[in-house]
Amino acid sequence: xxxxxxxxxxxxxxxxxxxxxxxxxxxxxxxxxxxxxxxxxxxxxxxxxxxxxxxxxxxxxxxxxxxxxxxxxxxxxxxxxxxxxxxxxxxxxxxxxxxxxxxxxxxxxxxxxxxxxxxxxxxxxxxxxxxxxxxxxxxxxxxxxxxxxxxxxxxxxxxxxxxxxxxxxxxxxxxxxxxxxxxxxxxxxxxxxxxxxxxxxxxxxxxxxxxxxxxxxxxxxxxxxxxxxxxxxxxxxxxxxxxxxxxxxxxxxxxxxxxxxxxxxxxxxxxxxxxxxxxxxxxxxxxxxxxxxxxxxxxxxxxxxxxxxxxxxx
Numbered sequence: 001x002x003x004x005x006x007x008x009x010x011x012x013x014x015x016x017x018x019x020x021x022x023x024x025x026x027x028x029x030x031x032x033x034x035x036x037x038x039x040x041x042x043x044x045x046x047x048x049x050x051x052x053x054x055x056x057x058x059x060x061x062x063x064x065x066x067x068x069x070x071x072x073x074x075x076x077x078x079x080x081x082x083x084x085x086x087x088x089x090x091x092x093x094x095x096x097x098x099x100x101x102x103x104x105x106x107x108x109x110x111x112x113x114x115x116x117x118x119x120x121x122x123x124x125x126x127x128x129x130x131x132x133x134x135x136x137x138x139x140x141x142x143x144x145x146x147x148x149x150x151x152x153x154x155x156x157x158x159x160x161x162x163x164x165x166x167x168x169x170x171x172x173x174x175x176x177x178x179x180x181x182x183x184x185x186x187x188x189x190x191x192x193x194x195x196x197x198x199x200x201x202x203x204x205x206x207x208x209x210x211x212x213x214x215x216x217x218x219x220x221x222x223x224x225x226x227x228x229x230x231x232x233x234x235x236x237x238x239x240x241x242x243x244x245x246x247x248x249x250x251x252x253x254x255x256x257x258x259x260x261x262x263x264x265x266x267x268x269x270x271x272x273x274x275x276x277x278x279x280x281x282x283x284x285x286x287x288x289x290x291x292x293x294x295x296x297x298x299x300x301x302x303x304x305x306x307x308x309x310x311x312x313x314x
Contacts (some may be wrong), residue, residue, distance in 0.1 A: 073303045085110040085166035085185055085241065088155030090148055097174040100128050102137060104178030110168065110185075111136045113158060115151040118144055147212035149262035153252045160247060168241045169263075170177045176239040180282045188241035193275025194267065196232065197239035197282035204234070208286025216299075223303065227310050228268050232277050236260070239282060246275045256309070268309050 077094055087105050091098060091114055099116070099203030107246075116124040116139065122299050131137040140154060152169055159167045166188055170176045180197055198204050200221060206214060217236065224235045240263075250269045258266040267277060307313075 018144045047101045083138060083166075084164050085168055086155075086159040086162075086164040087112050087168040087170050087181070088152055089114045089170060089172040090155075091116045091119060091123045092126065092145055092301040093119045093123060093125055093179065094172040095119070097120045098123055098126055099130060101170075101171045101174055101178070101199035102134075105170070105181065106134060106136055108178055108181045110162075110181060111138070113138045113155050114172070115140045115142065115155050117142050117146055117151065126242050143220055143273045146162055147258035148260075149255060149258040151158070152262065153255070156242070156247050156252060160244060161280055166241050167244070167247060169238055171238055174228035175285050177283060177285070180239070183280045184239065184282075186242045187280045188243050191278040192243055193246045193270050194243075194277045195241040196267070196277055197232065198232075198234035198279035199237060199282060199284045200233040201279045201281050203281030204283070205281075206284045206286075220299070221302070224264050224306055227306050228264075230267065230271060232267055232271075233279060235264045237282075239284075240266075242270075243267075243275075246270050246273070249273045249275070257302070257305050259302065260299060261305040261309075264302065264306060265309055 087110050089098075089101065089105075089112060102112050102114070114127040114137065116127055118124065118141070125138070125290055127137075127139045131139050140158065142154070156167050168181070168183055168184070170181075176197065184195040184197050189195070199206050200218065209217070221232075221234055224230055225232070228235075250266070250273065255262070255265055255269075255283070270277060
């Protein structure tokens, strides 16, 4: 796997300005980037190029987030202090929204790890440019489209290795508002397990979905509660924060889900191990640019995976 950190600030500035112009055309201005970033930035936007020729304290990571003795990747460059949060953003063809989402996250003080699956639209290159401009942004490039679940697992492993106490799932398409992030982080810390951004508790809402899609989503959550015995109202939400403790308790190598059902399985595994889940209301906006990547086939597979979870089938 070949990773390249782009060093030239002029190119970074030009691409960021182009991304900001796209945002303005879509009637959403970029959120101002805060000062600072990863503590003790290591140059090239705080990215560390980690390989066999680097400090052995910072080994390379493979596409699954596990340590690798070979090809270098970009990962968080140092251990962080207590209470630090890392937002994992899986990307595949998200060039229209990525800059705005990353800027919004950084405005909350959290740091960002973009996990890009070789997006053909240039998302990975834009992520590198964002990282050059802000040392609170890091990038993991993977060689192919390997799935949502594996992207999060790779990000979690890197975050745990680098000492983060909170790891966050969030969509890179603009449907999850960074303004909700502080409340979700607080809920994770209070619960000791998961702080979950919920569309289906009092105060939660959805924009851009028709009645049929809302019915299917609500129905899927009712199905999960019935089959798995969960009390969570929105186990399919992809906006949530995990404490370090819950991620270390779950055997990430034995998860059966890669796509839509990954969210459900993570809640199920946490609850089975006695961890709390606190839901906080969020406003969900259907993706602003591009098309949804959740197909009907993926939904059917997710429903079957819920049965597999219930009976422990692998």
